[in-house]
Amino acid sequence: MTLAPIDWIIIVVYLASCLGAGLWMRKFVRGVEDFAVAGRELNVNLGIASLAATELGLVTIMYTGQLGYEKGFAGAAIGVLMWAVIWIIGRTGFVIGPLRTAGVMTIPELFEKRFSARVRWLAGLFVVLGGLLNMGIFLRLGGEFLVYATGMPPGWLEWVMTGLLGLVLVYTALGGMLSVLVTDYLQFLLMGVGIVITSILVIMHLGWGNLIDGLNTAWAAGAASSGTPRAHPFNPFHSSSFGWGYLLWQFVFQIAAASTWQTQISRVLAAKDAATAKSMYRKTSFYYVGRFLLPGLWGAAAFVWFSQHGGLPEGLTTLTAMPQYLSIVLPIGLIGLVVAAMLAAEMSTDSGYMLTWATVIYNDLITPCLRKPLAPQSQLLLTRGLVLGIAVFLLFYGLWYQVPGNAWDYLAVTGNIYLASVFTLLVAGLYWPRANAVGAGAALVLGAIGPIVFLVLGKTYNIAPEIAGASSFALAAVGMVAGSLLTRPPVRAGADSPSPSLSSP
């Protein structure tokens, strides 16, 4: 173990503060609206902190570190794309503006207003399926970071992650979005400090010139050898790196993710109004560059360090090299702070995701099937039970599933199960008056085919993730256009109205 008593004190104080703050917010929860969208009282800066904390999990740090190890700084090109996309969405209000104005709690709820109850239910199913599969690997990847960064025995991984999830579960199930917001705030602060300190220490440890030279040398040596060349460490457009095709697909994918991904959208829906949501997006956008680039820097530094010290030790992979390297770089005392920061990253993501998917299951899968509405207390109890159910699922699926290929591709493809189809429904529903329920149903089913085929057969038939991803967007669009044009147009709210009304009363 590389942790000293002072490290343990920092970690325990942090965990106790989070639990205390989360439980404190419980007293403000009066009903499902407070529980799911914080009574729509979210303002810009708290929104930024919450969005940043949720979208930067330990799983993010692991896969962006892996991209940095395998592709150098070029691996962070996706972060730059996200910066551009999120800023543009924040500037224009594309999708998020009308979505917030509609006054719904989840995306599928909007589909009932625009299409039909059946479309809402089916979309809810896809949202939950894609979201839960996506979240499934969070725990194991997070646990692997802790094992390698702290020197913790690997046998402890399951127990540590179970304990951590249990802690998150307590405050998420009791305080809902209100607890998530306040704990996200604490986690945002700690994560920010941890990431800045770690990045500075990594640069000081290796030396900036040595890092750049090391990456260049490895690239030149790989290009000269007859074996498989290493990816270009700086140029993401190079054929050995992502290449144009993959980056183009990622651009489309990130537009869909930033305007459709329910955990991100839940902050939009909790915002005071559309202007607050747009401002939140604009001000968070540059955060996404560091989200990829700073852990990517640690991964690239790990690559150079191990290359200069006899290669990657046995038992380490491109995924676990970065945390192992950090255990060398971080001194006693600081490692406690960084581990607490990484725990913060894991906890904020887990809480945000558990709450989001539980809200969708309650709001879009269960509520439409009820003959009469539940009493407010029963609604709360049911939503809390769903948070618990998701935690149990995570423990079992998350700790035995083996990721096919690299972690980033798995996350992109599972997210795509609903992103392609739900994005198509959202865009068509908000901006194309001719879109109808048949088109929506066809888009949902066709959009999910590509990613599901990749998940089941991707390894056997060597299907490229961008092919699976791009085909799902194309199929969803074809389904929407063909289904809508081949059947009757939707009934309009009024003769002068361009599309069925979506605004909340």
Place this chain on the structure above:
Amino acid sequence: MKDPFVIVWTLLIFASIFWYGFLVFYVGNKAGKEILQMTKTLGESKEAEKKPPA
């Protein structure tokens, strides 16, 4: 360091470190105040709900 890609990544890395450090203080301060305001608003609405109608 003549490679334009190296220059861009170098700038982005140092800008990100600065930006993360800045956000911790700036957003940290403002969001802290927003939490206090939010709890005050929620507390007041809860109290208002408890009071019987006049």
